[in-house]
Amino acid sequence: MLDLSQFPQLPFDAFFKRLTSGITVTTTVVTPNRRLAQALKDSFNQHQTNQHKAVWHSADILPFTSFLERIYLDALYSSQSQDIPLLLTSAQAHVLWEEVIQSSGTGSVLLNITQTACQAYEAWQLRHAWRLSFDAKEYILNDDGKVFQIWADSYEALLIKKHLTDPACLVDLITNLYDQMTIKQPECLFCYGFENLTPQQVFFLDKLQRTGCEVIQVQPPVILQNQSDGAGISRVCYVDGQEEIFRAAVWARSRLETNHAASIGVIVPALGNWRNTVLRIFGEVMQPDARDALPQKKSQQRQNMPFNISLGSPLAAYPLVDAAFSILELIGQGLPFNRAGCLLRSPFLRSGESEMNQRALLDVQLRQHAEPFITLEQLVMLIQRIEDTGDGDHRNGELKCPMLIKSLLSLHAFRRHNFPRKGQHAAYAQLISQALQIMGFPGERTLDSTEYQTLQKWHEVMADFATLDRAVAITPYKDAVRRLKYMAANTLFQPQTPRVPIQILGVLEAAGMVFDHLWVMGLSEEQWPLRSRPNPFLPYELQQKARIPMGSTAEALNYSRQLKDGWLSSANEVVLSHPKFSDSADAQEMAPSQMIRSIPEHPLDLPQYMNHLDSILATARLESIVDHTVQSVGKREITGGVAVIKDYAACPFRAWARHRARIKSRDEPHAGLNAMERGILAHHVLCLIWRQLKTKEALDAIASGDFTNMLTNAANKAILEIKRRRPFALTERFAAIEQRRLINLMREWLDKERKRGNFSVVATEEQSTIQIGQLVLQVRLDRVDKLDDGQRLIIDYKTRLYGINTMLGERPDEPQLPLYLVMAQPGVPDAAGVVFASVKPGQMDFSGIVRKQELLPGLKAFNEIKACAHFSTWDELTTKWRQDFINLANGFLNGDASVVPKNYPVTCQYCEIKPFCRIYERIESVTEEQDIEHD
Numbered sequence: 001m002l003d004l005s006q007f008p009q010l011p012f013d014a015f016f017k018r019l020t021s022g023i024t025v026t027t028t029v030v031t032p033n034r035r036l037a038q039a040l041k042d043s044f045n046q047h048q049t050n051q052h053k054a055v056w057h058s059a060d061i062l063p064f065t066s067f068l069e070r071i072y073l074d075a076l077y078s079s080q081s082q083d084i085p086l087l088l089t090s091a092q093a094h095v096l097w098e099e100v101i102q103s104s105g106t107g108s109v110l111l112n113i114t115q116t117a118c119q120a121y122e123a124w125q126l127r128h129a130w131r132l133s134f135d136a137k138e139y140i141l142n143d144d145g146k147v148f149q150i151w152a153d154s155y156e157a158l159l160i161k162k163h164l165t166d167p168a169c170l171v172d173l174i175t176n177l178y179d180q181m182t183i184k185q186p187e188c189l190f191c192y193g194f195e196n197l198t199p200q201q202v203f204f205l206d207k208l209q210r211t212g213c214e215v216i217q218v219q220p221p222v223i224l225q226n227q228s229d230g231a232g233i234s235r236v237c238y239v240d241g242q243e244e245i246f247r248a249a250v251w252a253r254s255r256l257e258t259n260h261a262a263s264i265g266v267i268v269p270a271l272g273n274w275r276n277t278v279l280r281i282f283g284e285v286m287q288p289d290a291r292d293a294l295p296q297k298k299s300q301q302r303q304n305m306p307f308n309i310s311l312g313s314p315l316a317a318y319p320l321v322d323a324a325f326s327i328l329e330l331i332g333q334g335l336p337f338n339r340a341g342c343l344l345r346s347p348f349l350r351s352g353e354s355e356m357n358q359r360a361l362l363d364v365q366l367r368q369h370a371e372p373f374i375t376l377e378q379l380v381m382l383i384q385r386i387e388d389t390g391d392g393d394h395r396n397g398e399l400k401c402p403m404l405i406k407s408l409l410s411l412h413a414f415r416r417h418n419f420p421r422k423g424q425h426a427a428y429a430q431l432i433s434q435a436l437q438i439m440g441f442p443g444e445r446t447l448d449s450t451e452y453q454t455l456q457k458w459h460e461v462m463a464d465f466a467t468l469d470r471a472v473a474i475t476p477y478k479d480a481v482r483r484l485k486y487m488a489a490n491t492l493f494q495p496q497t498p499r500v501p502i503q504i505l506g507v508l509e510a511a512g513m514v515f516d517h518l519w520v521m522g523l524s525e526e527q528w529p530l531r532s533r534p535n536p537f538l539p540y541e542l543q544q545k546a547r548i549p550m551g552s553t554a555e556a557l558n559y560s561r562q563l564k565d566g567w568l569s570s571a572n573e574v575v576l577s578h579p580k581f582s583d584s585a586d587a588q589e590m591a592p593s594q595m596i597r598s599i600p601e602h603p604l605d606l607p608q609y610m611n612h613l614d615s616i617l618a619t620a621r622l623e624s625i626v627d628h629t630v631q632s633v634g635k636r637e638i639t640g641g642v643a644v645i646k647d648y649a650a651c652p653f654r655a656w657a658r659h660r661a662r663i664k665s666r667d668e669p670h671a672g673l674n675a676m677e678r679g680i681l682a683h684h685v686l687c688l689i690w691r692q693l694k695t696k697e698a699l700d701a702i703a704s705g706d707f708t709n710m711l712t713n714a715a716n717k718a719i720l721e722i723k724r725r726r727p728f729a730l731t732e733r734f735a736a737i738e739q740r741r742l743i744n745l746m747r748e749w750l751d752k753e754r755k756r757g758n759f760s761v762v763a764t765e766e767q768s769t770i771q772i773g774q775l776v777l778q779v780r781l782d783r784v785d786k787l788d789d790g791q792r793l794i795i796d797y798k799t800r801l802y803g804i805n806t807m808l809g810e811r812p813d814e815p816q817l818p819l820y821l822v823m824a825q826p827g828v829p830d831a832a833g834v835v836f837a838s839v840k841p842g843q844m845d846f847s848g849i850v851r852k853q854e855l856l857p858g859l860k861a862f863n864e865i866k867a868c869a870h871f872s873t874w875d876e877l878t879t880k881w882r883q884d885f886i887n888l889a890n891g892f893l894n895g896d897a898s899v900v901p902k903n904y905p906v907t908c909q910y911c912e913i914k915p916f917c918r919i920y921e922r923i924e925s926v927t928e929e930q931d932i933e934h935d
Contacts, residue, residue, distance in 0.1 A: 105417070139542050241580045271311045370382060752844045757787070779819075781796075
C-alpha cells in the first residue's frame with residue numbers, strides 16, 4: 001500500500017479556496033468514489049450560491065475511474081489515434097472470464113462458474129492494481145493459484161487476439177499512450193479523499209506529473225475539537241442492533257430539529273444486511289404517520305423523508321424488474337408457481353389494474369391444478385381450461401381475464417416462432433424487448449417516480465447487455481438470461497432523491513466526508529475491526545507482502561483503524577455505539593470493539609418521541625366490547641356439507657370464518673399427489689368396483705382374471721379422472737406406479753370384505769340433502785350396505801383407523817356418520833350402525849358403533865362399549881346424537897362465532913384461521929389475567 005507523500009500536499013481549506021477562485025477550467029479533482037465527488041460538487045455549487053453568483057463554471061470533479069475513461073475516449077477519437085484496443089466494460093470482461101473458465105479443462109467440474117468468474121476477475125484486477133505479476137513467480141502456488149494462472153494466460157491471449165483491453169489494464173494502457181501521442185490533460189489534478197493508492201495509480205499519477213500536470217494531494221478536512229481532548233466523542237451501548245438503529249434515528253431527528261441546516265451522518269457497517277430495517281425504523285421515527293398514509297400519497301412521503309440511504313438495492317430486487325425477469329424465465333424453462341402467481345397479479349402487465357381482482361381469483365383457482373413448477377405452455381393450458389369449463393364466477397359467458405389470456409397466447413406464439421436456441425446478445429435484447437411489449441410491460445398505470453427511474457435503469461442495463469457480443473458472440477437463451485440477471489443483481493440502484501440533511505452510509509461510502517454530527521453503530525468485538533477477505537486465487541503471502549487492504553489480517557486491522565481515526569476527526573459530535581447482545585436466535589452477549597474501549601461510555605440524553613399509534617390512543621377514549629355473535633340466519637342451505645357441523649364442533653369461529661365469511665387459505669401447489677388426492681383415488685376406485693359388483697356374492701364368485709381386469713379398469717378410470725383435474729401431476733411412469741398401488745390396495749381391502757357375511761351395496765357416493773333443525777346441508781355418503789336381515793350399515797372410507805370416541809360427545813371430532821344416521825331424509829331409519837372403513841395397507845379394519853354384535857367381524861354391540869355404556873338403548877343413543885347436532889346447527893345459525901377451540905392447541909395446530917381469531921394472543925391474555933388473580 002502506497003501513500004501520496006511523494007506529491008505536494010495542500011490543506012483542504014486552501015484547496016477549496018483555490019477551487020472556488022475561478023480556475024476550474026484548467027483544474028480537475030478526482031475522488032475515490034462517485035458519492036464523494038457529488039458531495040464535493042454540491043459543496044462547490046452551494047459556495048457559489050452563497051456568494052450570490054448567478055453564473056459560474058462547473059467544477060470538474062469526478063471519480064478516478066471516470067477520469068481514466070475520459071482520457072481513453074479522448075485518445076480513441078483524437079486525430080492522432082493509433083491502433084488502440086477497444087475497452088471492455090466490467091460486464092463484458094466478466095462474460096469473457098466465464099467463457100475462459102467454461103472452455104478450460106477444470107470448468108466442466110465447477111458448480112458455479114459465474115461466482116468463480118467473479119473471484120477470478122477480482123484476482124486479475126488485484127494482480128494489475130498492485131503489480132503482482134512479476135512477484136507471483138517467487139511463491140509456491142496451490143491448485144487454485146495454478147488454475148488461475150492458466151485462466152489468466154488464456155484471458156490475456158483472448159484480449160490480444162480480439163484487440164481488446166479491460167478496466168484492470170486501462171491505467172497501463174493510458175500510461176503507455178502518453179509516450180506515443182499527445183493527450184489532453186488538465187494543468188492541475190487534485191486528489192481528494194484518497195488515504196491510500198495502489199502502485200498502478202501512483203505510477204500513472206507520476207507519469208502525469210512528468211508530462212507537465214501538477215498533481216496535488218488534498219489533506220482531508222479535520223474537526224480540531226475532536227483531536228485535542230476528545231470532546232464531542234461519545235460511546236453508548238444498547239441492547240441489540242434494532243435498538244441501536246432506533247436510538248440513532250431518534251438522535252438524528254433531535255439534531256435536525258435543533259438545526260435544520262445541520263449535516264448528519266449515520267454509518268452502518270454491513271448496511272446491505274440492515275438496509276430494510278434501517279429504512280423502516282428511520283421512516284417510523286421521522287414520519288410516524290407515514291405507514292398510515294393513503295396509497296397514492298405513500299410514494300410522495302417516501303420522497304419527502306429527511307434521510308437518504310447511500311447503498312441501493314440490487315436492480316433485480318425491484319418489483320418492476322423482477323416482473324420482467326419472471327416473463328423471461330417463463331419464456332425459457334418456466335417458473336416456480338409462486339413466482340408465476342405473482343406475475344399474474346403484477347401491475348406491470350397489460351390490464352394489470354383493470355383485471356386485478358379477476359387475476360387474484362384466477363391465481364387461487366390455478367393453485368388447485370398446477371404443479372410447483374410451471375411452463376408457459378402449461379400455464380396457458382390451465383388458464384384456458386379454467387375459463388372454458390366455467391370454474392369460478394363467470395358472467396354472460398365472458399372470459400374473466402381476456403387481456404391476460406390474449407397476452408399469454410401472443411407470448412406463446414412469439415416464443416415458438418422467434419426465439420432461437422442460440423443467438424447473439426444484441427438479438428436477444430431486441431427479442432426480450434418485444435416479448436415484454438407483448439405482455440404490456442410496464443403496465444397500464446402511470447409509474448411513480450421510483451418505478452420510472454427503475455425502468456430507465458433497466459433500459460441502461462439492457463443496453464449494456466446488448467454489447468456483450470464483443471466478448472461472446474453466440475450463446476444459448478438460458479445463458480443469456482442468466483447473464484442479464486447477474487448484471488441486474490450486481491447493479492446497485494438507488495432512485496434519485498432531493499438533497500437531504502441525513503445521510504445513512506456504509507463504511508466505504510463515508511470515507512472523506514465531513515458532517516456536523518456523526519453516529520457510527522455496530523462497533524462490537526464481533527463486527528469491528530473488519531474481517532480480512534484474501535482472494536483465494538492469489539498466494540496469501542503475496543497479498544500480505546503487497547499490503548493489500550483486506551488481503552490479510554494485519555492490513556484489515558490497519559484499514560479499520562484508519563477508518564475509525566477518520567470518523568473521529570470528521571464531525572463536531574461523534575457517537576460510537578455497539579450492541580450488548582447479538583441479533584441471532586441465541587442472543588449471545590458481545591463486548592465493544594477493542595478499538596473503542598478507551599473511550600468512556602456516556603449515555604445520551606435523547607428525547608422521547610411518541611409513535612403514531614400512541615398519539616392516537618392518547619387522544620382517544622377506548623371502549624372495550626366483547627361480542628362473539630354475528631348476524632343470525634334463518635332456514636337456509638349452507639354450502640360446505642358436513643364440514644359445517646364438524647368445524648363448528650371444533651371451534652365456532654372457524655365455522656363462521658369458513659362457511660359464512662368464506663375465508664380460506666390458498667392451496668400450495670405440490671408435486672405428484674398428496675394424501676388427500678390419494679384418498680380421493682381410493683374412494684373413486686371403491687365406488688366403481690361396488691357399482692359393478694353390487695353384492696358380496698358377486699365378489700366371492702368373480703373369477704381371478706375378471707377380478708384383475710375389474711381392478712385395473714377401475715384404477716385407470718380413477719387416474720384418468722384426477723388427470724382431468726391436475727393434467728401435469730401424473731407422468732406415464734408415475735401413473736403406472738399409482739395404478740399398481742391402487743390395485744394392490746383394493747386386493748387387500750376386498751380380501752377383508754370377503755370375511756363378512758352376505759350384504760349388498762345399495763348406495764355409493766350418493767348425494768342427498770339433510771336438515772338439522774333449520775340448517776340444510778348437501779351431503780354425500782360413501783357407501784350404504786344392506787344386510788341379510790334388511791338393516792342398513794353406513795360406511796365411511798378413511799385412510800387411517802379412527803376410534804369410536806371421535807363420533808361421541810357434544811362436540812364430536814368426526815360427526816359425519818352419526819349425522820347421516822339420524823338426520824338423513826328420507827334416510828336410513830333401519831340403520832344397524834355406522835362404521836369407519838380403514839383402507840390402509842397393514843391396517844385394514846372396521847371400527848364403529850353398531851346395534852348388535854358381530855354385524856362386522858370383531859365389532860361389539862354399542863352397549864358393550866365403554867364409551868357408550870351410559871346409553872341403555874339404541875334409540876337413546878340416536879336421540880342424544882340428534883339433539884347434539886341440532887344444538888350445533890342452532891348455534892351456527894344463531895351467529896355464535898366464539899373463539900373456543902375444543903382442544904387447544906391440537907385443534908388449532910393446522911387451522912388457517914389463526915391470523916383472524918388471534919388465538920395465541922387470546923390465550924396469552926387469559927394466562928396473564930389468571931396470573932394476576934393468582935398473585
